[in-house]
Amino acid sequence: MSHPSPGRARESVPDPYGFGIPVDRHGTWCTQWDYVEDRFGVPDLLPFTISDMDFETAPEVMAALRGRLDHGVLGYSRWRQDDFLSAIVHWYATQHATAVDPGSVVYAPSVVYQLSQLLRLWSSPGDGVVAHAPMYDAFPRTVAAHGRQLRECPLDDWAELERLLALPDTAVLLLCSPHNPTGRVWSADELDRMARLCAEHDVAVISDEIHSDLAHAPHVHRPWARLGGEGRWAVITSASKSFNIPALTGSYGIIGDPASRDAYLLQLKEADGLSSPAVLSLVGHIAAYREGALWLDALRAYLAANLAMVADRLREEFPQLGWEPPQAGYLAWIDLRPLGVDDDALQRELVEVEKVAIMPGAAYGSPGRVRLNVGCPRSKAENGVEALVRALRRLMTGPGTRG
Numbered sequence: 001m002s003h004p005s006p007g008r009a010r011e012s013v014p015d016p017y018g019f020g021i022p023v024d025r026h027g028t029w030c031t032q033w034d035y036v037e038d039r040f041g042v043p044d045l046l047p048f049t050i051s052d053m054d055f056e057t058a059p060e061v062m063a064a065l066r067g068r069l070d071h072g073v074l075g076y077s078r079w080r081q082d083d084f085l086s087a088i089v090h091w092y093a094t095q096h097a098t099a100v101d102p103g104s105v106v107y108a109p110s111v112v113y114q115l116s117q118l119l120r121l122w123s124s125p126g127d128g129v130v131a132h133a134p135m136y137d138a139f140p141r142t143v144a145a146h147g148r149q150l151r152e153c154p155l156d157d158w159a160e161l162e163r164l165l166a167l168p169d170t171a172v173l174l175l176c177s178p179h180n181p182t183g184r185v186w187s188a189d190e191l192d193r194m195a196r197l198c199a200e201h202d203v204a205v206i207s208d209e210i211h212s213d214l215a216h217a218p219h220v221h222r223p224w225a226r227l228g229g230e231g232r233w234a235v236i237t238s239a240s241k242s243f244n245i246p247a248l249t250g251s252y253g254i255i256g257d258p259a260s261r262d263a264y265l266l267q268l269k270e271a272d273g274l275s276s277p278a279v280l281s282l283v284g285h286i287a288a289y290r291e292g293a294l295w296l297d298a299l300r301a302y303l304a305a306n307l308a309m310v311a312d313r314l315r316e317e318f319p320q321l322g323w324e325p326p327q328a329g330y331l332a333w334i335d336l337r338p339l340g341v342d343d344d345a346l347q348r349e350l351v352e353v354e355k356v357a358i359m360p361g362a363a364y365g366s367p368g369r370v371r372l373n374v375g376c377p378r379s380k381a382e383n384g385v386e387a388l389v390r391a392l393r394r395l396m397t398g399p400g401t402r403g
Contacts, residue, residue, distance in 0.1 A: 091289035178327065
């Protein structure tokens with residue numbers, strides 16, 4: 001099925017890195033494109049799903065990877081070395097105005113691995129883990145797999161957050177900063193308030209900051225490392241989202257408490273045998289953090305323009321939604337409840353008629369919403385929005401409408 005672009009012109013945005021040029025990802029074992037049938041039951045859908053982007057990574061990263069491959073020897077490596085650690089320190093200083101002690105940095109094969117190990121370190125089976133809802137779908141699965149009790153708190157319900165943190169068996173606040181799927185950037189006052197509550201109730205903090213480099217002006221991401229102090233806290237993150245390199249694997253964390261850091265590293269090296277990192281991940285991180293800032297600036301501008309296009313189109317068709325772009329990232333979290341359409345009916349229209357895959361809000365615990373990934377060329381993003389608009393129009397004028 002063809003996916004025509006909308007007829008009217010959109011304001012262009014400078015594109016020095018060719019983000020608007022489609023890259024064919026078929027046949028590359030790509031989760032988003034090659035395996036869309038696994039989640040939606042239908043092959044060959046146009047996907048707007050898993051949170052990676054359809055863009056080539058920064059040319060500086062590609063050059064560094066090629067240079068490392070040209071060396072030809074791919075033996076065991078070390079992450080605890082100055083090139084890697086100093087690149088992270090440099091990035092936090094220049095991008096986030098935050099001083100990071102290189103001795104507080106740890107490595108991991110993935111952010112979710114870090115989450116798993118820190119849950120084991122700072123909680124026991126049956127303990128409570130508080131997280132804001134809606135939430136990234138890996139959080140409830142990981143918490144449940146470790147026998148902990150997930151305690152969901154609505155984003156802006158501070159009374160409920162304090163109540164949950166004060167429960168005697170609450171051990172961890174699992175923070176997503178910026179928040180996925182909503183794209184919320186927490187303010188300095190909000191983070192300070194969370195820090196005070198966690199300190200008061202002796203609750204450890206695990207702050208997933210993998211979307212931190214994608215905050216859109218005037219919003220500013222503030223790393224937990226800036227306010228964590230001496231308590232039990234960790235930042236878990238990676239360059240994989242911002243530079244679109246998740247297939248390299250690899251992540252890093254910042255753990256404030258030396259005893260917790262030593263315990264984490266013992267588990268990483270001795271229990272799990274993961275002390276030798278993916279060398280291409282190290283190379284990619286170093287190049288991204290030392291040389292990729294201009295590329296990232298251009299990427300954020302392109303993503304902001306894509307999101308503005310989504311907002312314009314929804315405002316034209318469905319002003320009652322009042323939808324505004326997220327404060328960070330490239331995931332358009334759209335609350336469709338004012339339209340009164342049925343979730344299952346909408347998914348049938350999108351999949352069976354429009355031949356597109358757009359994530360339902362129920363996957364994140366919030367029915368009545370969709371999450372549309374616009375980390376892609378403008379032409380693809382427009383196709384996705386137009387498919388959503390057409391499906392909604394049909395449901396609002398047909399039998400799928402609820403009273």
